[in-house]
Amino acid sequence: MSDWLPRSAAGRRWLGLAPSYFIIGIFMLVPMIIMGVFSFLEPNPYGGVRPVGSLAAYIKLFFEYDLEDNLVFNPGYINIIFRSFQLSFGATLLCLVFGFPVAYYITLQPEHRRNFYIYLITIPFWTNLLIRTFAWIIILGRGGVIETPLLAAGIIEDSLRMMYTDGAIAIGLTYSYLPLMVLPIYASLEKLDFRLLEAASDLYANRFEVMTKVVIPLCKPGIIAGCILVFIPCLGAFIAPNLLGGGKKLMLGSLVQFQFASARNWPFGAALSMLLLSAVVITLIFYARAAKNRAAMEGSA
Amino acid sequence: MSEKMQKPSSVPGGKKSLPVGHYRGLGAWTIIFFIFLYLPIVVLIFYSFNANRMVMNWGGFGFDWYLKAFQNDDIQNAVWNSLIVATVATIFATAIATIGALVLARGGNFRGKTVSLGLITLPLMVPEIVTAVAVLIFFSAIGMNWGLVNVIIAHITFCIPFAFMPIRARLEGMDTSLEQAARDLYASEWETFRYVTAPLLMPGIVAGAMLAFVISMDDFIITLMVGGAGSTTLPVYIYSMIRRGLTPEINAVSTVLLLVSIAIVTAYWVVSKKTQTTTAH
Numbered sequence: 001m002s003d004w005l006p007r008s009a010a011g012r013r014w015l016g017l018a019p020s021y022f023i024i025g026i027f028m029l030v031p032m033i034i035m036g037v038f039s040f041l042e043p044n045p046y047g048g049v050r051p052v053g054s055l056a057a058y059i060k061l062f063f064e065y066d067l068e069d070n071l072v073f074n075p076g077y078i079n080i081i082f083r084s085f086q087l088s089f090g091a092t093l094l095c096l097v098f099g100f101p102v103a104y105y106i107t108l109q110p111e112h113r114r115n116f117y118i119y120l121i122t123i124p125f126w127t128n129l130l131i132r133t134f135a136w137i138i139i140l141g142r143g144g145v146i147e148t149p150l151l152a153a154g155i156i157e158d159s160l161r162m163m164y165t166d167g168a169i170a171i172g173l174t175y176s177y178l179p180l181m182v183l184p185i186y187a188s189l190e191k192l193d194f195r196l197l198e199a200a201s202d203l204y205a206n207r208f209e210v211m212t213k214v215v216i217p218l219c220k221p222g223i224i225a226g227c228i229l230v231f232i233p234c235l236g237a238f239i240a241p242n243l244l245g246g247g248k249k250l251m252l253g254s255l256v257q258f259q260f261a262s263a264r265n266w267p268f269g270a271a272l273s274m275l276l277l278s279a280v281v282i283t284l285i286f287y288a289r290a291a292k293n294r295a296a297m298e299g300s301a
Numbered sequence: 302m303s304e305k306m307q308k309p310s311s312v313p314g315g316k317k318s319l320p321v322g323h324y325r326g327l328g329a330w331t332i333i334f335f336i337f338l339y340l341p342i343v344v345l346i347f348y349s350f351n352a353n354r355m356v357m358n359w360g361g362f363g364f365d366w367y368l369k370a371f372q373n374d375d376i377q378n379a380v381w382n383s384l385i386v387a388t389v390a391t392i393f394a395t396a397i398a399t400i401g402a403l404v405l406a407r408g409g410n411f412r413g414k415t416v417s418l419g420l421i422t423l424p425l426m427v428p429e430i431v432t433a434v435a436v437l438i439f440f441s442a443i444g445m446n447w448g449l450v451n452v453i454i455a456h457i458t459f460c461i462p463f464a465f466m467p468i469r470a471r472l473e474g475m476d477t478s479l480e481q482a483a484r485d486l487y488a489s490e491w492e493t494f495r496y497v498t499a500p501l502l503m504p505g506i507v508a509g510a511m512l513a514f515v516i517s518m519d520d521f522i523i524t525l526m527v528g529g530a531g532s533t534t535l536p537v538y539i540y541s542m543i544r545r546g547l548t549p550e551i552n553a554v555s556t557v558l559l560l561v562s563i564a565i566v567t568a569y570w571v572v573s574k575k576t577q578t579t580t581a582h
Contacts, residue, residue: 013411016404019397020421020461027458028423028432031439035431038438048441102334105327119570124338126512127562128519130536131555134543135341138348143357145344178338197322210321236428238522243543253430260437260526273434280428 032277039270047264057271077255081275084252087166088234091173095181095230096223098174103185103222104215107192118186125179133172133239140168140244164246172240177233181226188222189215221294228287232280252276342559349552356547366553376554379538382449386524386534387517389453394460395468395510399502402465406472424459432459433526440527449532452524456517463516464509467573471505504572511569515562 006012039057041049061081064074106117124132139145140162150156162168192215200214216223238253245251250258252272259269319325349367353360370376401421405414424432436455445451479501483493521536528537535558542551 009408010411013404013408016400016408017417020401020417023393023397023454023458024420024423024461027436027439027454028427029420031435032427032431034442035435035438038442098334098337101324101327101330104324105331108323108327115574119567120335121338123563123566124342126515126519126566127342127559128521128536128539128555130521130540130543131345131559132341134539134551134555135345137543137547138344138356139341141357148357175337175341178334194322201321207321207324211324215322232426232428236430238430253428256430256434257522257526260434266438269434270438273431276428277431280426280431284426 035270035273039267039274041267043265043267045264047260047266049266054267057265057267060265060268061271061275080250080255081252083166083249084235087170087173087251088231088237090170091177091234092181092227092230094170094174095178096227099178099181099226100185100223103182103189106182106186107189114190118183121179121182129176130239130243133176133243136168136172136175136244137163140171163244164248166245166249168244169241169249169251172244173234173237176237176240177230180229180233184225184229185219185222188219188225192218221291224287224290228283232283235279236276345552345559346556349549349556351549351552354548356549356552366549367557370550370553370557373550375533375538376535379533379535382452382532383518383535386449386453386456387514390456390460390517391464391510391514393457394513395464395506397457398461398464398509398513399468399506401461402469402472403498406469407477421465422462425462429459429522433523436523437526446529448529452528452532452534455523455527456520459520459523460513460517464513467508467512468502468505471502471508475501504575508569508573511565511572515565518558519562 006015038049040053040055042052042054042056044050059071061077062073063071064076066072106114109117137144141147142159142161142163146162147156147160150160196214196218197210200210205213235251236253236256237251238257241249241251241254242257245254252275256269256272256276259265259272263269348356348359350362350364351359352363352365398421401417405418405421408414432455436451436458440446440451475498480493480497483497484490488496519536520534521540524532524534525537525540528534533541535554539551539554539558542548542554
């Protein structure tokens with residue numbers, strides 16, 4: 001039956017991996033390279049590019065042409081990029097503060113209940129993000145779930161205007177990626193030896209010190225992994241800024257989409273994507289370094 | 302945060318002291334966490350039964366919007382597109398991921414193993430919007446404009462790692478001695494695979510296929526960018542509905558999609574739990 005398979009182990013290996021290489025290579029890796037090339041070309045006013053080399057897309061990040069055709073500094077896009085980092089950082093921090101105690105609490109539970117909690121945390125993650133973000137419009141919006149009872153009770157007199165703010169985007173981002181923070185922290189806490197906590201306590205560490213000097217350092221890999229897993233998708237987020245920011249408070253992800261859907265400046269969109277991609281690569285390199293250092297330290301200890 | 306980090310109160314008359322490692326308020330914090338996580342889902346489902354034309358004005362309980370949604374031709378088309386894309390993408394992605402996982406889990410250590418692993422999980426690392434832009438540019442550069450086929454190819458690509466992970470986890474948790482025993486008893490390689498490896502691996506493959514299906518059904522941004530006018534999937538259609546104005550019809554459609562995802566993930570959970578117990582014995 002298996003006569004048609006290559007005889008050598010290496011031949012079989014590559015035959016088995018070929019489809020993965022083919023699909024991901026052709027439809028992911030090659031497109032990213034073409035995207036890089038496109039970012040150095042001139043835009044075609046009707047979408048697409050003209051095969052003329054140009055740095056215009058990268059210049060556009062910082063400068064614009066004034067009425068007399070002089071290059072002048074334009075902070076507009078830098079501000080959006082800066083805001084994206086700020087909001088992503090804020091959302092990551094919120095996820096950490098909100099998620100860590102929960103991951104810790106789940107670790108303290110008996111095993112069958114732990115599994116159920118994890119199931120409850122993963123459920124929203126597998127459901128449609130667009131729909132769940134849309135639900136926040138109903139909650140935060142004018143005449144929504146939060147405002148209506150407050151207005152009826154006379155606590156507030158006018159709309160709180162929570163929608164279309166940075167706060168709304170931050171809530172949306174936190175909500176979107178919260179499970180990605182809790183799961184890796186839980187995974188590293190699960191391996192924690194609770195006798196170490198007893199030992200610390202016996203050595204007169206108080207509760208606060210047990211937490212900051214024993215628990216948190218030991219689950220640091222989980223915390224770092226969680227932060228990266230939240231931070232990266234936040235940076236490229238499109239749904240939360242678009243629905244909750246009303247499309248006016250742009251972030252990198254929505255700015256990229258805008259270049260292809262409306263502005264029809266493909267090279268600029270490609271350049272922004274390259275910027276996003278390099279931010280991800282830098283974050284991952286930083287993560288790999290930290291993991292390597294940790295491994296080296298554990299090796300020498 | 303600070304209130305739960307109280308010092309041990311073993312002082313007479315103080316609150317009863319907690320065991321080491323336990324903190325006050327953790328349970329309450331967790332409850333708030335789950336309310337935050339599930340509030341939008343509950344609100345969404347609740348308002349889908351709103352009889353009023355405006356989402357936020359409660360006009361009584363009714364199923365009107367479900368009926369309207371089911372009779373809407375555009376929604377029916379979008380549902381069909383979503384099902385076609387998800388089914389085809391799941392079949393291809395699961396098949397590709399299965400043979401890839403077999404090589405990576407059973408092929409021993411070989412040069413290029415880390416690179417192969419990196420390549421297969423690449424779609425997980427790259428932000429979705431970047432994938433979307435890159436694939437859009439690629440299809441336009443080679444002039445390929447086959448509507449739903451473009452969408453399906455993009456979906457196969459990002460579904461591969463989701464199908465791959467549970468299959469590989471299952472393979473690595475499997476006892477290889479059974480395969481060795483089969484070989485010792487003169488089963489051919491194919492027979493060993495067909496009658497030993499494949500049945501044991503099946504739960505992993507089913508789990509991988511389920512994840513791939515859910516991921517494909519839920520994808521929005523890549524489909525929005527890659528898909529043309531005729532290849533609207535359900536999430537893309539829901540997005541266009543939100544932009545046109547909020548009616549409970551959105552909630553009704555969304556509730557159905559939500560419940561389908563929850564049902565599949567729950568099935569996945571049950572399957573993987575069963576496999577855990579069977580491998581333990």
